[in-house]
Amino acid sequence: MADQEKETAARQGWMGLLARAPEAALMALWDRVEERPAYDWLRAPETGGVMVRGRTGGTGAPFNLGEMTVTRCALALADGTVGHAYVQGRSRAKAEAAALIDALMQTEAAERIRTRVLEPLAAQMAERAETRAARAAATKVEFFTLVRGED
């Protein structure tokens, strides 16, 4: 059971990373991987909307904020391994790559995919986030207390 939870957590991790990844960054890394296993579509790429919810006051009851575009697909490798993708945006190519990576991550190719695609992708995205956070930190106000009164 604990093993399965760990597997699920790992899969949530890479699926989330692929969903959030900028298409250009993902495809540049994916294009360098030679592995292109044969597969059959279980569900061809399809673009749709997901209603994004917020909470009243940030913590209260949910409300509908607006939709975002998502593309999803599912495929099966020749050995029956199933790969799923739900990725942000409208790119079929990105969804296909994400589903193939999800499938390969469940096979013995996992380690190669992890080091060649997922880890560099995660590093690029972390660096981008870090750069923004550093810009924000530089705009933090340092207050000075002025000398007041005559004591």
Next chain:
Amino acid sequence: MYVAVKGGERAIENAHAWLAEERRGDISVAELSLAQIREQLSLAVNRVMAEGSLYDPDLAALAIKQSRGDLIEAIFLIRAYRTTLPRFGASRAVDTGAMACDRRISATFKDAPGGQVLGPTFDYTHRLLDFKLAAEGAVPPAPSAPPRREPTPHITEFLGQEGLIQPEPEPESEAVPRDLTREPLEFPADRALRLQSLARGDEGFVLGMAYSTQRGYARNHAFVGELRIGRVTVEMEIPELGFAIEIGEVELTECETVNQFKGSKTEPPQFTRGYGLVFGQSERKAISMALVDRALRWQELGEDNLGAPAQDEEFVLSHCDNIQATGFLEHIKLPHYVDFQSELELVRKLRREAEERIARREAAE
């Protein structure tokens, strides 16, 4: 009344061809790319996403290009596109407390944990035209500082710890909120429906409503308790997987107002809240939304109905949607020949009758 008439096909076709040519403008000037619009007119893109109610910066950029920069027309295009998308489901409610903040300020607490982070703001600029922008030139990189690692807590939490602010009702049941894109808007609306409507409402209209409360039409003494802009991840349960995954990341602006409240028959004196949440970087809209949200809560807080427009949910929600408004407004320019013909007949008849009456009276005298 609408009557099918034929004619005008050639004129319409030619008008559209000319529109395309005018959209392109002077061909000796380089054409705008979608990437340029997305990156350099990002606040316009944000507005189109917020009011189009669809988060997709590339589509919003396309809509802005197609509409020649008419943002309401661009929002119309996005709304129309949105209706063609199958709905995959709804996300879990986003956790704005975990936001990666570009900006986070409070007008009420100077020393809030996380501090006052200004972000890329227009505030404190002198609003003087910068003629350097008229010439092309590289922008020097903005300074950096060691980034904050921990999440930035919501400021109202601190007031909440002392019980000085009304708590948000616990989401005891994750009841499915009403969705005005799926069912017609009906009154009374609950707060969730009001917030959805305001989040996609016209920025100018919501701003005007909010301003009216500041000028005294249901004044609610708002302070900006907190304003934050940044990115949050969006998660959704995937039925075929049996677990939730992140499906993307959106930029949001969130505003919480802290409002003076003397207490009422049902509530003790305490601060109350207004809430605004909008796609993209759009703080004017988020603050406006929070003020109007607070004004619309008069009933729940046991306040008096002052008859102010911002307290009237039927008035606010029925008129804040710029696509409904412009659709109804602009349809009156389309051919109403038969309608008008009958009006014309009526006026002629009334005039004839009036003239006859006068003639009869004069004859009698």
